Amino acid sequence: MSIDTAISRLKPLLGNKLSLSQADRNLHGQNETYYPLTPPDAVAYPANTQDVCDILKICNEEHCPVTAYGAASSLEGQHLAVTGGISLDLRDMNQVLEVNAEDLNAVVQPGITRLRLNEELRATGLFFPVDPGADASIGGMAATRASGTTAVRYGTMRENVLALEAVMADGTIIRTGSRAQKSSTGYDLNHLLIGSEGTLGIITELTVRLRGRPEATIAATCRFPTVKDAVDCVILTIQSGVPMARIELLDEMMVKGFNAYSKANLPEEPHLFLEFDGTSGSAREQARTFEELAADLGARGWKTAERPEDRKALWTMRHSAHYATAALGKGGRIWPTDVCVPISQLAEAVLQAQRDAVRLGLTSTIVGHVGDGNFHAGLSVDPSDPDEMARAEQFSNALAETALRLGGTVSGEHGVGLGKQKFMKAEHGPALAYMRAIKESFDPNNILNPGKMLPLRN
């Protein structure tokens, strides 16, 4: 029973769908943030569910770790094979299997990315609404319970995955959920797998909700004298029930980052980036309602963008926040944070994060899906500077404590992976034991993404 034995058994089975090359292994050991290079022992490229099933059966018998790999855009090292073993790259399982336009859903394989899916849906007038910024794989998005700028309107992956096919640790293929809009039968394994980060099963097929493309979309920007003014505007907007399609906060440092990285030439003050959609009349009415509400709270520089290319430019800039933040410092890497708090606590959490960054001498931007109470204080760090990394960790710990004190969560959308495990006990308390019980009963040999999500017992 070993990783080597598993690989030698997988070779004849998979042929050229198994790669041992150093280049491939290194590629699969990289990540977007500050975790060191972590190559797996081998990379498998399953072509279908049966391949996944065969691989898991062998790996389960040999106690060989298997870590699912999508687009590698996860921010907490979820795809890194930290205990070695197989990186299960789902890139070749990337098909749209069905588009059920009448039922507003599509059946897809996990390796398809969200931009490719929306490209394939173009002719139907429908789209898949969850938008985390990165061109993530749909399987990876489900596995980390991802969301992004549009969650305030359309929900997260939790609300947008109707059904799954998954292969469990011993190779059993199960189906969860159904194509019906709702069901009251059985334990909700669908939601149990969504957000389980590949630790309970490998998602091999997803039925996702689609939406009709809105008739009209209006993007807009405005700025505020202080972050508190901007956040107060967000809170009032959400409470007033204006149906926002996107409402994103950028603090002064984030705007500075965009000016440098995207040549944006924005006044270096806190901004809101907004989107309204619906019928032509309702989108306009929403924008007007918001504009009036914001003006009362000190908003300036109201600008709208209706042409698709202008809207795209705005959201492309917004989605470059990760790289724009990294570029602000000399280290060029990001220490991401991702707290989410009740909307009434948002101003306190954001201001506390800004104060902590100043206190610790860190370069931090704040950008966030504030309509959900979710924001990212992104630290630009140099992993080779141990003192800076220690201060980044202090910041991250303090922010997590703030979020939990305010009734929130340490991660709104990035997930736990490697970086947030240490907060799991504080966030979940005695419930953690029940999570462990599920893991132990579903994956007794601990082959599925070991070392993630659940911290070691102490």
Place this chain on the structure above:
Amino acid sequence: MSIDTAISRLKPLLGNKLSLSQADRNLHGQNETYYPLTPPDAVAYPANTQDVCDILKICNEEHCPVTAYGAASSLEGQHLAVTGGISLDLRDMNQVLEVNAEDLNAVVQPGITRLRLNEELRATGLFFPVDPGADASIGGMAATRASGTTAVRYGTMRENVLALEAVMADGTIIRTGSRAQKSSTGYDLNHLLIGSEGTLGIITELTVRLRGRPEATIAATCRFPTVKDAVDCVILTIQSGVPMARIELLDEMMVKGFNAYSKANLPEEPHLFLEFDGTSGSAREQARTFEELAADLGARGWKTAERPEDRKALWTMRHSAHYATAALGKGGRIWPTDVCVPISQLAEAVLQAQRDAVRLGLTSTIVGHVGDGNFHAGLSVDPSDPDEMARAEQFSNALAETALRLGGTVSGEHGVGLGKQKFMKAEHGPALAYMRAIKESFDPNNILNPGKMLPLRN
């Protein structure tokens, strides 16, 4: 280790919060449908979470079954103590603990009913939107993943419970979810408990989402020459994206039932009962859009109701469907069904149900939350007529098969309880083993609502 020992240990602990009276036991053994009287051995009335914890600790040690009891409005016998033991009546845990108006949520105890909750929210301008018709307890609604007429707009309990406190089989108190809008940390135990029918833990506190009361609400009714015309109208409406607040189908037999039971004097043709809400302008626009769409599909007799008392009369009649159906037959009891199918399959499922009822010589009404693809063929039965009961069972089996064949579920909102267990294997296949694994690991002595949800192995 026995039920008797458990009761003798509970007596000194609970005092007059434990009842052994035959009247109390009989009351807790009744149900709304066709299951026989099933009295528990004793009824406990916990006053707080600690009482629940103490009760479960003793019952777990003594292997004594514990079945949660809310408002007893469940339709699949979920609250019946079929293996004896304790009926855990949560009526005294019925407080609104917090209303967080800024965050649009409330923290409540499980025994409060939805009408009482909305009564208490009246002054806030907010309301709790899930409406199953019956004045169910909020804890029971979460436990059965209930929904109802408003789910097409506001979602089911799955979408409207942010966080829970629950007492697990051994007395451990856990918290799931948080007050934040979203989270990506840990396995989704919140959704695992929602819909678990008291078989995994006892819900002792819920944080539920609230919504702002819409500025305007318009109810409406219209009728169609055939059920197929009405269903086609529903399908087109949902696909067109008109945001319906309610859209309910009633077949000719259901209308007949209302005419008899509620003196409604409606033309005995298939009807849709509708509701539109939003700003005054948008509700009116939605109603007009629907009216035009429906007229093209043969709708007649369009009538709107805007006064609160007229709308209330309409929905009160709709909510009497259960008793109006029962009154159509001589037996006076209901055999409820509750399939939910993809909306594209709705017409086929409804027509098949009507044909099956005729073929089997049964008195059946059809009424449903058709915007979700969910409908109820309600059979009026006489439990003392074994032949009729056998035909009712044939009907129910055939309808379940139809739903599964069409990609749906055997229960959209009533749950599994006693009556739907036999379909669990067909609906969930190999996933059922993983549900069993969770049950065994959370409740190794099988004290929590034994005999429900998961069928015996075969």
